[in-house]
Amino acid sequence: MAYLGRRRLGAIAGQGGTILVTLFGLLILTFVIGRVMPVDPVRAMVGEDATREVYEHVYQQLGFDRPMWQQFLYYLKDVATFNFGTSIRTGKPVLEDILYVLPATIELATFAILIGATLGVSMGVLAAVNKDRWPDHVVRVLSLAGHSMPIFWTGMIALLIFYAHFGWVGGSGRMDQFYIGLVPEQTGFLLIDSAMAGEWEIFRSAVNHIILPAALLGYSSSAYITRMTRSFMLDQINQEYITTARVKGLSNRQTIWRHAFGNIRVQLVTIVALAYGALLEGAVLIETVFAWPGFGQYLTSNLLIGDMNAVMTCVLIVGVIFITLNLLSDLLYRVFDPRTR
Amino acid sequence: MTDHPSDPILSVENLSIHYRGTPRPAVRNVSFTLGRERLGIVGESGSGKSTVGRALLRLLPTAEITADRMSFKGIDLLRASEKDMLHVRGAQMSMILQDPKFSLNPIQRCGDQITEAYLTHNKCPKREARARTLDMLEAVQIRDPERVYGLYPHEVSGGMGQRIMIAMMLLTNPSLVIADEPTSALDVTVRLQVLGILDALVRDKGIGLIMISHDLNLVRNFCDRVLIMYAGQVVESLKASELDNAQHPYSRGLLAAQPRIGGGRGTLPVLQRRPEWSEPVEASS
Numbered sequence: 250m251a252y253l254g255r256r257r258l259g260a261i262a263g264q265g266g267t268i269l270v271t272l273f274g275l276l277i278l279t280f281v282i283g284r285v286m287p288v289d290p291v292r293a294m295v296g297e298d299a300t301r302e303v304y305e306h307v308y309q310q311l312g313f314d315r316p317m318w319q320q321f322l323y324y325l326k327d328v329a330t331f332n333f334g335t336s337i338r339t340g341k342p343v344l345e346d347i348l349y350v351l352p353a354t355i356e357l358a359t360f361a362i363l364i365g366a367t368l369g370v371s372m373g374v375l376a377a378v379n380k381d382r383w384p385d386h387v388v389r390v391l392s393l394a395g396h397s398m399p400i401f402w403t404g405m406i407a408l409l410i411f412y413a414h415f416g417w418v419g420g421s422g423r424m425d426q427f428y429i430g431l432v433p434e435q436t437g438f439l440l441i442d443s444a445m446a447g448e449w450e451i452f453r454s455a456v457n458h459i460i461l462p463a464a465l466l467g468y469s470s471s472a473y474i475t476r477m478t479r480s481f482m483l484d485q486i487n488q489e490y491i492t493t494a495r496v497k498g499l500s501n502r503q504t505i506w507r508h509a510f511g512n513i514r515v516q517l518v519t520i521v522a523l524a525y526g527a528l529l530e531g532a533v534l535i536e537t538v539f540a541w542p543g544f545g546q547y548l549t550s551n552l553l554i555g556d557m558n559a560v561m562t563c564v565l566i567v568g569v570i571f572i573t574l575n576l577l578s579d580l581l582y583r584v585f586d587p588r589t590r
Numbered sequence: 591m592t593d594h595p596s597d598p599i600l601s602v603e604n605l606s607i608h609y610r611g612t613p614r615p616a617v618r619n620v621s622f623t624l625g626r627e628r629l630g631i632v633g634e635s636g637s638g639k640s641t642v643g644r645a646l647l648r649l650l651p652t653a654e655i656t657a658d659r660m661s662f663k664g665i666d667l668l669r670a671s672e673k674d675m676l677h678v679r680g681a682q683m684s685m686i687l688q689d690p691k692f693s694l695n696p697i698q699r700c701g702d703q704i705t706e707a708y709l710t711h712n713k714c715p716k717r718e719a720r721a722r723t724l725d726m727l728e729a730v731q732i733r734d735p736e737r738v739y740g741l742y743p744h745e746v747s748g749g750m751g752q753r754i755m756i757a758m759m760l761l762t763n764p765s766l767v768i769a770d771e772p773t774s775a776l777d778v779t780v781r782l783q784v785l786g787i788l789d790a791l792v793r794d795k796g797i798g799l800i801m802i803s804h805d806l807n808l809v810r811n812f813c814d815r816v817l818i819m820y821a822g823q824v825v826e827s828l829k830a831s832e833l834d835n836a837q838h839p840y841s842r843g844l845l846a847a848q849p850r851i852g853g854g855r856g857t858l859p860v861l862q863r864r865p866e867w868s869e870p871v872e873a874s875s
Contacts, residue, residue, distance in 0.1 A: 359861030489692035
């Protein structure tokens with residue numbers, strides 16, 4: 250037992266080391282992005298009409314006259330103290346901006362992945378169990394459609410149908426216009442904040458607004474999840490332990506869910522985590538169509554005008570999101586598969 | 591049970607199995623009956639012996655199964671619905687698969703997998719099923735059942751895994767067990783031990799056994815009767831004790847191709863496979 254404990258500790262330490270190295274690499278990357286982008290950060294700050302003296306002054310203030318490695322150390326210090334500078338576009342500290350847009354995206358992405366994973370996994374299992382029969386074909390058409398229809402187009406069509414025509418769901422934005430500013434912001438997650446404040450009307454409005462974009466994002470990310478689930482499942486169905494389960498007298502359904510599904514769970518964790526990561530990166534197109542004040546829009550508009558402080562921070566955050574998701578899926582591996590413990 | 595040992599529990603007449611999309615049937619006109627005895631089916635790889643075993647349990651979704659008769663304890667296996675089969679499989683007829691490395695679910699505890707076999711056919715508290723599992727583990731000579739119950743398949747040896755498989759398949763007291771190459775994935779040293787355990791339990795509980803194997807000596811020692819299959823057909827059927835008197839040239843070839851301990855080191859004869867043996871034979875023999 251002591252041996253096992255030591256091995257597990259070793260594994261955790263090893264993982265911690267990997268994360269540190271990855272983080273360091275990520276920091277180097279964002280730093281380099283900040284230097285090689287064809288944007289002059291000093292010019293962007295002082296404006297086109299500034300005098301040479303002002304320019305030189307800011308240049309030195311930002312430390313651009315120092316050697317690279319010193320600049321990098323300063324950058325590390327800034328990141329460690331959560332000082333990401335000011336966004337030129339919004340004029341506010343980048344951190345403040347991000348704390349505003351990120352929760353909106355996390356909310357949307359979480360809803361979307363819940364829908365996408367549920368839909369994708371169940372369609373994938375259905376297709377695998379009915380391989381080459383009609384449910385399989387239907388699922389394949391559906392997932393191909395989800396994969397190939399441009400999301401901004403489906404977004405607009407869905408708005409036309411479900412919002413404009415039927416009025417079943419809310420339109421653009423995170424809630425109805427007249428509720429904006431009524432909820433005290435605590436976590437930035439509108440659903441949580443409104444529930445905490447007991448503002449159930451606002452909560453309902455928020456759900457109404459999130460459901461359509463989340464469903465569309467979920468549908469489009471379910472395409473990949475469906476295909477992978479189907480092939481994972483087909484692999485498992487041909488294994489001998491499935492025959493054992495059938496010999497025991499288990500029905501098809503019991504065999505699939507009690508035995509095969511447990512074995513694809515491990516693989517599913519990886520692809521769902523990846524899909525979730527992609528959603529957290531922000532879905533610019535859907536955010537634009539639905540006027541969703543999210544991370545994708547923020548990153549894109551800052552990238553387009555060369556707001557380097559904001560861009561570097563966004564890239565850093567995307568990296569951290571992926572590292573975190575990887576860590577989480579590694580942990581889930583251990584929960585789901587005794588062989589990795 | 592009031593069955594007399596010689597009353598057939600399984601009778602098969604002219605069984606043919608054709609996998610869809612293949613040019614010829616994998617099994618043709620196989621007939622045999624089985625009482626509470628031990629029947630060996632031997633033959634080379636691809637001779638159709640495993641296919642016969644799986645067809646009896648109706649585990650071949652991609653195959654066309656035809657027979658004049660395939661009845662098991664009064665149940666018509668050809669016409670039984672899938673729902674009826676769920677009460678046959680595991681409860682009355684079960685199967686021990688070849689390699690415990692693949693035939694046990696890698697992410698479930700061994701004990702839970704055995705218990706599931708019992709709970710599928712018996713309504714009882716989990717505690718009781720667990721107790722039965724522990725007894726059964728002891729019956730297959732596992733020394734520390736409590737510990738083994740909680741192990742995962744990758745934590746047990748091949749011999750132990752196969753004993754777990756035997757425990758799982760015999761726990762429900764079926765009338766017939768099909769053992770599909772039960773020891774060919776095991777080390778030679780544990781083979782006899784595992785076979786001994788299986789043999790003792792089958793005799794003890796009066797369970798009919800079909801032993802599918804390619805090992806003539808194993809079948810000679812552990813079975814009462816032997817069917818020799820070649821190219822999907824039974825070429826010869828005889829008592830295990832009379833195996834050495836086999837008449838069919840293919841059977842004689844199999845026997846002659848065996849090395850003998852203490853025998854000479856000369857080249858063994860090569861097994862002949864004449865095309866005319868694969869031609870359909872009259873079912874009369």
